[in-house]
Amino acid sequence: MEKKWWKESVVYQIYPRSFMDSNGDGVGDLRGIISKLDYLKTLGVDVVWLCPVYESPNDDNGYDISNYQGIMDEFGTMKDWEDLLAGLHERGMKLIMDLVVNHSSDEHAWFVESRKSKDNPYRDYYIWRPGKDGKEPNDWGSFFSGSAWKYDEGTDEYFLHLFSTKQPDLNWENPQVRREVYDMMTWWLDKGIDGFRMDVINLISKTPGLPDSSDGSGGGEHYINGPRVHEFLQEMNREVLSKYDIMTVGEAVDVSPEDAILFAGGDRGELNMVFQFEWMGIDSGPTGKWEVTPWKLTQFKEMVSKWQTKLNGKAWNSIYLNNHDQPRLLSRFGNDGKYHNESAKMLATLLHTLQGTPYIYQGEEIGMTNVRFEKIEEYKDIETLNMYKDYLSKGHDVADIMESIYAKGRDNARTPMQWNAEPQAGFTTGTPWLAVNPNYKEINAEKALGDPDSVFYYYKKLIELRKKHDIIVYGDYTLLNETDEQIFAYTRKWGDEQLLVILNFYENPAQFKLEPAINFQSKELLIGNYEASPDEDFHELSLRPYEARVYKLK
Ligand code: ISL
Numbered sequence: 445m446e447k448k449w450w451k452e453s454v455v456y457q458i459y460p461r462s463f464m465d466s467n468g469d470g471v472g473d474l475r476g477i478i479s480k481l482d483y484l485k486t487l488g489v490d491v492v493w494l495c496p497v498y499e500s501p502n503d504d505n506g507y508d509i510s511n512y513q514g515i516m517d518e519f520g521t522m523k524d525w526e527d528l529l530a531g532l533h534e535r536g537m538k539l540i541m542d543l544v545v546n547h548s549s550d551e552h553a554w555f556v557e558s559r560k561s562k563d564n565p566y567r568d569y570y571i572w573r574p575g576k577d578g579k580e581p582n583d584w585g586s587f588f589s590g591s592a593w594k595y596d597e598g599t600d601e602y603f604l605h606l607f608s609t610k611q612p613d614l615n616w617e618n619p620q621v622r623r624e625v626y627d628m629m630t631w632w633l634d635k636g637i638d639g640f641r642m643d644v645i646n647l648i649s650k651t652p653g654l655p656d657s658s659d660g661s662g663g664g665e666h667y668i669n670g671p672r673v674h675e676f677l678q679e680m681n682r683e684v685l686s687k688y689d690i691m692t693v694g695e696a697v698d699v700s701p702e703d704a705i706l707f708a709g710g711d712r713g714e715l716n717m718v719f720q721f722e723w724m725g726i727d728s729g730p731t732g733k734w735e736v737t738p739w740k741l742t743q744f745k746e747m748v749s750k751w752q753t754k755l756n757g758k759a760w761n762s763i764y765l766n767n768h769d770q771p772r773l774l775s776r777f778g779n780d781g782k783y784h785n786e787s788a789k790m791l792a793t794l795l796h797t798l799q800g801t802p803y804i805y806q807g808e809e810i811g812m813t814n815v816r817f818e819k820i821e822e823y824k825d826i827e828t829l830n831m832y833k834d835y836l837s838k839g840h841d842v843a844d845i846m847e848s849i850y851a852k853g854r855d856n857a858r859t860p861m862q863w864n865a866e867p868q869a870g871f872t873t874g875t876p877w878l879a880v881n882p883n884y885k886e887i888n889a890e891k892a893l894g895d896p897d898s899v900f901y902y903y904k905k906l907i908e909l910r911k912k913h914d915i916i917v918y919g920d921y922t923l924l925n926e927t928d929e930q931i932f933a934y935t936r937k938w939g940d941e942q943l944l945v946i947l948n949f950y951e952n953p954a955q956f957k958l959e960p961a962i963n964f965q966s967k968e969l970l971i972g973n974y975e976a977s978p979d980e981d982f983h984e985l986s987l988r989p990y991e992a993r994v995y996k997l998k
Pocket residue numbers: 504507508544587607643644695697733768769770827854
């Protein structure tokens with residue numbers, strides 16, 4: 445397997461609005477991030493992925509961009525951004541920027557022009573259609589509820605928006621649009637950035653003619669992995685990406701491992717890796733993410749194993765268990781109460797010992813959890829608020845809706861970073877744009893840094909181990925004890941070495957019996973989340989609640 449720096453790296457994702465506020469206006473900003481670079485260095489991460497910091501009216505917190513080459517006033521200036529990049533580089537870390545080019549803001553100059561008249565030179569930068577029998581041009585649905593079309597009186601036509609009405613989709617069929625995007629990317633790369641995370645990049649190509657969905661299911665079949673998506677990405681790679689030593693990760697909604705190999709296959713000339721959504725869907729029902737559904741460990745193991753084995757040697761995995769769109773991993777897959785630290789460390793062990801590049805989302809390294817705000821007015825996320833209205837109008841019970849939000853709402857991940865036990869968790873001296881999770885006195889970075897046994901130092905150790913043992917990065921994965929409903933165990937193999945990972949996923953103690961037996965001469969306990977004797981015989985082990993162990997065998 446080819447060695448690459450982006451395979452050996454650990455990425456830390458920053459959601460700037462919620463990371464650190466430097467001027468007391470309640471909104472995180474670039475100076476705030478700069479003040480925490482030593483914290484990131486202490487943790488040991490290699491790459492920072494910065495969520496959008498571009499000019500934006502913030503209908504979707506920066507994922508609606510009105511100027512791709514300017515910095516949002518609330519976050520600071522271009523000089524601040526340059527200082528951030530320099531600060532990261534000085535400390536040996538890299539920076540990847542969010543690239544949001546499936547859509548722009550409706551306040552982008554292109555769209556302002558585009559909506560003016562049907563013959564405006566920018567008209568074809570977006571996707572405009574006349575209505576059909578006085579209704580929307582087709583039956584496609586928006587990810588944020590309702591139709592994906594919005595009527596615009598000025599020219600008596602509709603424009604397409606797969607996300608909010610303030611996020612019109614760019615028309616990738618238009619070569620001029622693609623040229624603009626490539627030039628803009630080149631401009632950022634020439635400023636010295638180290639790559640891109642590409643927002644919903646597998647949605648950029650739509651079926652010509654924009655037909656109705658075949659089964660009334662919203663139209664995904666006509667824009668997920670659309671007909672020209674690989675052509676466009678290969679062109680982008682030729683024109684831009686291939687000229688730099690950078691890393692690229694594409695957010696790819698609804699992809700299978702086979703699709704992922706097309707986007708990120710070593711010989712494809714497209715991207716380095718994708719974020720897939722399969723694991724994130726494990727607790728969703730047929731109607732989607734808001735239908736919270738129980739899941740079994742065997743299902744989860746099957747999903748993980750599928751991605752590990754199918755991509756092995758063909759494409760590279762990205763490994764994440766949460767991000768700014770997902771609930772906190774600890775509340776979702778672990779135990780955010782009694783076994784907070786144990787389960788946070790167990791999940792961290794999984795994240796860092798699979799084949800792929802691990803992504804840590806801010807606050808994960810101190811075990812931040814989901815939040816339960818009493819009133820809908822306290823929530824800020826457009827997806828959550830639109831769903832709330834939509835479900836209310838369809839007659840759902842308020843209490844049920846709130847339970848869905850508690851389990852799945854995106855604001856779970858967006859409450860301010862908990863730095864210390866001071867008011868507002870040390871995030872701001874003012875009023876935060878979204879309330880702080882009330883558990884900040886127990887869960888905060890200052891406390892974690894003062895406790896050698898904290899979740900933070902466990903993450904740090906896992907990151908260090910990755911630097912010392914190639915097998916953690918490159919080893920082949922094999923699932924063990926497939927039908928076990930409580931223990932997730934696997935090996936990694938690399939040359940004459942093996943890694944054995946044993947994870948108890950629940951609070952009940954569990955008996956582990958190694959099957960099939962493995963041959964080895966020597967063993968070393970690399971890391972675990974409980975005191976354990978290095979000489980213990982792991983052929984039969986009693987595992988404590990959420991216990992995790994990683995052995996290296998030779
Ligand atoms: O949030 C989600 C999880 O259910 C998805 O619907 C999400 O919108 C989708 O994964 C795409 O996400 C990305 O693009 C969106 C933006 O709101 C998200 O924050 C971003 O990660 C539109 O730009």
